[in-house]
Amino acid sequence: MAATVVLQADTVDLGYPRQLPLFESLSLAMKSGDLVCLMGPNGVGKSTLIRTLAQLHPPSKGRILWGFRGTPALVLTDRVSAPHLSVRELVTYGRYPHVDWHLRLRPEDEDIINQSLDQVGISDLSNKKLFEISDGQLQLAMIARALAQQSPLIILDEPTAHLDLNNRVKIMTLLKSLAHERGKAILLASHELDLALQMADVVWLATPHGQVKTGMPEQLVLNGAFDELFPLKGFNLKTGRVEHHPHRNLRIAVHGQSYTHLWTRSALARWGYQLDEDAPLTLLVTEQGGWAINNELFTDLTQLYQYLDQYASSSSPAR
Numbered sequence: 001m002a003a004t005v006v007l008q009a010d011t012v013d014l015g016y017p018r019q020l021p022l023f024e025s026l027s028l029a030m031k032s033g034d035l036v037c038l039m040g041p042n043g044v045g046k047s048t049l050i051r052t053l054a055q056l057h058p059p060s061k062g063r064i065l066w067g068f069r070g071t072p073a074l075v076l077t078d079r080v081s082a083p084h085l086s087v088r089e090l091v092t093y094g095r096y097p098h099v100d101w102h103l104r105l106r107p108e109d110e111d112i113i114n115q116s117l118d119q120v121g122i123s124d125l126s127n128k129k130l131f132e133i134s135d136g137q138l139q140l141a142m143i144a145r146a147l148a149q150q151s152p153l154i155i156l157d158e159p160t161a162h163l164d165l166n167n168r169v170k171i172m173t174l175l176k177s178l179a180h181e182r183g184k185a186i187l188l189a190s191h192e193l194d195l196a197l198q199m200a201d202v203v204w205l206a207t208p209h210g211q212v213k214t215g216m217p218e219q220l221v222l223n224g225a226f227d228e229l230f231p232l233k234g235f236n237l238k239t240g241r242v243e244h245h246p247h248r249n250l251r252i253a254v255h256g257q258s259y260t261h262l263w264t265r266s267a268l269a270r271w272g273y274q275l276d277e278d279a280p281l282t283l284l285v286t287e288q289g290g291w292a293i294n295n296e297l298f299t300d301l302t303q304l305y306q307y308l309d310q311y312a313s314s315s316s317p318a319r
Contacts, residue, residue: 003031003032003033003034004031004032004067005029005030005031005067006030006031006032006066006067006068006152006153006185007028007029007030007053007064007065007066007067007072007153007185007187008028008029008064008065008067009026009027009028009029009053009059009062009063009064009065010027010062010063010064010065011025011026011027011061011062011063012025012026012027012028012052012059012061012062012063012064013025013026013059013060013061013062014026014045014048014049014052014057014059014060015045015048015060016048021060021210022044022045022048022049022210023045023049023206023210023211023212024210024211025062026049026062026211026212028053028204028212028214030185030187030202031185032152032183032184032185033179033180033183033184033185033201034179034185034186034201034202035175035176035179035180035186035188035199035200035201035202036185036186036187036188036200036201036202036203036204037188037189037190037192037196037200037202037203037204037217038050038187038188038189038190038203038204038206038212039189039190039191039193039196039203039204039205039206039229040205040206040207040208040229041206041208041229041230044206044207044208045206046157046189046206047077047157047189049189049206049212050076050155050157050187050189051076051157052064053155053187054071054072054074054155055071056074066153067152068151068152068153070097070151071097071151072151072153072154072155073094073145073146073147073149073150073151073153073154073155074146074154074155074156075139075142075143075145075146075154075155075156075157075159076156076157077157077158077161080130080138080142082130083129083130083131084129084130084131085129085130086126086127086128086129086130087117087122087125087126087127087128087129087130087133087137087141087144088113088117088126088127090130090141090142090144090145091113091116091117091141091144091145091148092105092113092148093145093148094113094116094144094145094146094147094148094149094150095109095112095113095148095149097149098149098150112148112150113148115147116144116145116147116148117144119144119147119174119178120140120141120143120144120147120174121140122137122140122141122144125137125141135162135163135167136163136164136166136167136170136171139159139160139163139167139171140170140171140174142159143156143159143171143174143175147178152183152184152185153184153185153186153187154175154178154184154185154186154187155186155187155188156175156186156187156188156189157188157189158188158189158190158191159171159175159188159190160172160190160192160195161191168192168195169195172192172195172199173199175188176199179201193226193230196217197217197218197221198217200217201216202214202215202216202217203215203216203217203220205220205225205226205229207229213225244269244270244272245272246269246272246273246274247272248271248272248273248274248312249312249315250273250274250281250308250311250312250315251273251274251275251276251279251280251281252268252273252274252275252276252279252281252282252283252308253275253276253277253278253279253281253282253283254268254275254282254283254285255282255283255284255285256284256285256286257285257287258285258289260285260289261285264283264285264291267301267305268283268308271305271308273308273312281293281294291304293307293308294311
């Protein structure tokens with residue numbers, strides 16, 4: 001299926017009356033099947049931009065165009081004001097734009113509600129009250145409500161805020177699946193830099209100068225756009241890792257394969273050793289996932305740490 005333009009901002013200025021514009025002459029577009037992450041420093045105006053694109057806040061200049069009939073499905077940061085609703089009742093609100101003035105649900109509406117609950121994996125919570133579920137489950141219920149609306153465009157403002165890592169990954173994976181497998185255009189404002197770099201198709205970087213830089217996340221890393229906006233201390237965006245500075249006078253070459261090799265290098269760097277493929281001391285990651293060094297075998301990382309600690313202490317600085 002060919003991608004279609006679902007959302008377009010045409011030379012838009014936006015902000016608030018009697019204040020300088022937050023953004024000027026914005027021209028943005030997103031297509032069906034795109035997962036777009038809107039990112040930027042705190043206070044730059046991401047939520048206002050989200051609400052303007054959803055036509056909840058009028059632009060002071062330019063036009064917001066939707067390439068479909070109806071309205072976007074929204075998941076905003078507003079708290080649910082009816083905690084005694086059941087999960088199913090909350091999801092049912094997504095069908096109200098499609099029912100008659102009697103607000104009667106048809107069998108096809110019930111089917112869509114069931115499908116939406118199933119898609120986000122919370123069918124078993126259908127009869128739970130909102131006050132009885134976790135924040136992560138509530139966010140999934142809000143996404144199910146958006147799905148029940150069956151809009152080609154879903155707009156979310158900080159959908160993973162205040163959630164643990166497992167729920168953040170679960171929600172981002174779900175949104176990616178909805179975009180790629182069901183052709184939804186999904187726009188979310190987020191601070192999840194690590195997840196956005198790995199999962200977004202396109203990133204919109206909002207700057208304090210009223211501009212939005214757009215591109216694939218890898219391109220924005222390589223051209224320095226992320227570094228300019230997020231001057232991270234101790235984290236290397238180009239490698240995606242925290243930078244460790246060696247403090248031990250011991251160089252180690254690490255040989256091997258698999259994810260154990262990767263995490264072994266990570267542990268050695270964190271312990272303060274210098275990783276050097278030309279070092280005379282070689283640590284081999286075995287096929288069984290253990291470690292061999294100086295004819296010693298280890299199956300436990302703590303034992304390896306203790307051995308290297310003693311070896312480094314007894315070795316001369318010249319090593």
